[in-house]
Amino acid sequence: MDDLVRPDRYPRSSAYDPAWLIGLDMGPNPLxxxxxxxxxxxxxxxMRVLDLGSGKGATSVFLAREFGVEVVAADWWIGAEEASAVFREAGVADRVTAVRAEAHQLPFEEEAFDAIVSIDAFEYFGTAxxxxxYLVRFLRPGGQLxxxxxxMTQEIRALGAVPPHIREVVGWEAIAWHTPEWWRFQWEITELxxxxxxxxxxQGWRDWLLWSRAVGSDPVVTMLEKDGGELLGFTLISATKS
Ligand SMILES: C[S@@+](CC[C@H](N)C(=O)[O-])C[C@H]1O[C@@H](n2cnc3c(N)ncnc32)[C@H](O)[C@@H]1O
Known part of the structure; x- marks a missing residue:
C-alpha cells in the first residue's frame, strides 16, 4: 500500500487514501x-468536463476537487446510482453528475463541454x-480532449502478432493498444x-506494475515482469478542437 503514496512524483494523488482508491479499482492507477x-x-x-468511461468515479472526484470543474461522469458498465454514492461520500455531489451512457450514444447537446477527459477507457470504444x-461534436470550439x-512502444501490426506474454493475459484485445504516434496520426488526419x-x-510500465502488485493482480504482474518495460506503458494524448 505504501508504494501507492508517491508525493515526489504524484503530489496531488498522494493526498488520496490508497485504500479508497483500491476500493474503486477498475484498472491501474487512474489518479x-x-x-x-x-x-x-x-x-x-x-469548466464543464466530461469524464468518459469514469468507472466507479475516482477520476471524477479528483477533477472536481483538484481543478474546481463541473464534471459529468459517464460510464457504461457502472450504473449512475453506484457512482453517485461515491460522489456523495466524497462530498462532491454538487459538482459531479453521474450518467449511464454508451460512448457511441452520448446523451448530450453538441458543444456541451469545455473538456473531455478519458482515463483507461478509450481502448474499449475509441479506436475506430x-x-x-463523433466525440468532438460534444466539445465547444477550442475545447480540450x-x-x-x-x-505500446511499437505497433502490434508492425510486430506481426500480439506478443505471447501479452496475448496470454489480454488476448486479441491488445490490438487496441497503440503507440503515441499512432494516436497522433489517427486524430490529426481528421483535421478536427x-x-x-x-x-x-x-515510468508508465513501472507505475502499472506497482499498482498491479498492490491490488494483487497476478496475471498482469507476470505480463509486466516478462515485458520488462520493453513494449508496455500508457499513452497520454491531448488535443484541442479546431
Ligand atoms: C478499465 S475501466 C476504467 C474506469 C476508470 N476510468 C478508472 O480508470 O478507474 C474502463 C471503463 O470504460 C468503460 N467503458 C467501456 N466500454 C464503454 C462504452 N462502450 N461506453 C462507455 N463506457 C465504456 C467501462 O464502463 C469502464 O468503467
Whole structure:
C-alpha cells in the first residue's frame, strides 16, 4: 500500500487514501494517469468536463476537487446510482453528475463541454476511425480532449502478432493498444483537432506494475515482469478542437 503514496512524483494523488482508491479499482492507477495527463491540459474552475468511461468515479472526484470543474461522469458498465454514492461520500455531489451512457450514444447537446477527459477507457470504444469525429461534436470550439490508454512502444501490426506474454493475459484485445504516434496520426488526419501532446507516460510500465502488485493482480504482474518495460506503458494524448 505504501508504494501507492508517491508525493515526489504524484503530489496531488498522494493526498488520496490508497485504500479508497483500491476500493474503486477498475484498472491501474487512474489518479496518477490523470494527474500526469492534466499537465498537458489547461483545466480551470467552472469548466464543464466530461469524464468518459469514469468507472466507479475516482477520476471524477479528483477533477472536481483538484481543478474546481463541473464534471459529468459517464460510464457504461457502472450504473449512475453506484457512482453517485461515491460522489456523495466524497462530498462532491454538487459538482459531479453521474450518467449511464454508451460512448457511441452520448446523451448530450453538441458543444456541451469545455473538456473531455478519458482515463483507461478509450481502448474499449475509441479506436475506430469514426470515433474522434463523433466525440468532438460534444466539445465547444477550442475545447480540450485528453486521454490515457494502455500503450505500446511499437505497433502490434508492425510486430506481426500480439506478443505471447501479452496475448496470454489480454488476448486479441491488445490490438487496441497503440503507440503515441499512432494516436497522433489517427486524430490529426481528421483535421478536427490539433494534437498538443502525444507521449508514453514516463515510468508508465513501472507505475502499472506497482499498482498491479498492490491490488494483487497476478496475471498482469507476470505480463509486466516478462515485458520488462520493453513494449508496455500508457499513452497520454491531448488535443484541442479546431
Ligand atoms: C478499465 S475501466 C476504467 C474506469 C476508470 N476510468 C478508472 O480508470 O478507474 C474502463 C471503463 O470504460 C468503460 N467503458 C467501456 N466500454 C464503454 C462504452 N462502450 N461506453 C462507455 N463506457 C465504456 C467501462 O464502463 C469502464 O468503467
Amino acid at each position: 496518477w494517469l490523470l494527474e500526469d495527463l492534466a499537465a498537458d491540459l489547461d483545466l480551470r474552475p467552472g 476511425d469514426g470515433y474522434l469525429p 485528453g486521454m490515457a490508454t494502455p500503450g 483537432v490539433t494534437v498538443t501532446a502525444a507521449r508514453l507516460q514516463e
